[in-house]
Amino acid sequence: MRKFTGEELTQEEVVALMKAALMAPTSKRSNAWQFVVVDDKDLLKQLSLCKEQAAQFIADAALAVVVMADPLASDVWIEDAAIASIYVQLQAEDLGLGSCWVQVRERFTASGIPANDYVHDVLDIPLQLQVLSIIAIGHKGMERKPFDEARLQWEKIHLNKYGGK
Secondary structure (H helix, E strand, O other): OEEEOOOOOOHHHHHHHHHHHHOOOOHHHHOOOOEEOOOOOHHHHHHHHOOOOOOHHHHHHOOEEEEEOOOOOOOOOOHHHHHHHHHHHHHHHHHHHHEEEEOOOEEEOOOOOEHHOOOOOOOOOOOEEEEEEEEEEEEEEEOOOOOHHHOOOHOOOOOOOOOOO
C-alpha cells in the first residue's frame, strides 16, 4: 500500500505493531534489531527522500517504523531485521492498516548518498546500527484487488528434489 489517508493511528495500534516487532524471532535469540517509530510529519517528509525512487509515500504515512540491527551482535542481522519488518507488516494488515516496505540497505538518495547514511543523519542513529528497511504504515487510501490465485506459479514448487514431480 503506497497511498494512505490522513487518519492517525491510535496508541493501541502502534503498541500492537511494536509488540509484533519485538516478538519476531531471531537467530540464537540475539535480538540484534532495534526500531525507531516515527510519526512526526517533518521527519516523515525527510525520510521520504531517503531514496531516489519508491519512498515518497512515506511523507503521507501516519507512521514509519525504521528497522535496523547491529551486525556485531548477529551475523544474520539482515535476516532477523527482515523477519521483524514482515511481522510489522503482517500486524498492520491484521489491524486493517496498509503498509509498504521501503528498502534502505544498498540503496541511495537522489544525490548519491547511501540511504543508510541519510537515515542515520535524519534520526541520529548510532553508527554501529545498520538500517535495513522503513515500513510505512497508515490507513489504506485505496483498495487493492486480491491476489489472483489463478496466476500462482506452481511450477516453482518442487517436491523432495528440484524438478521432482
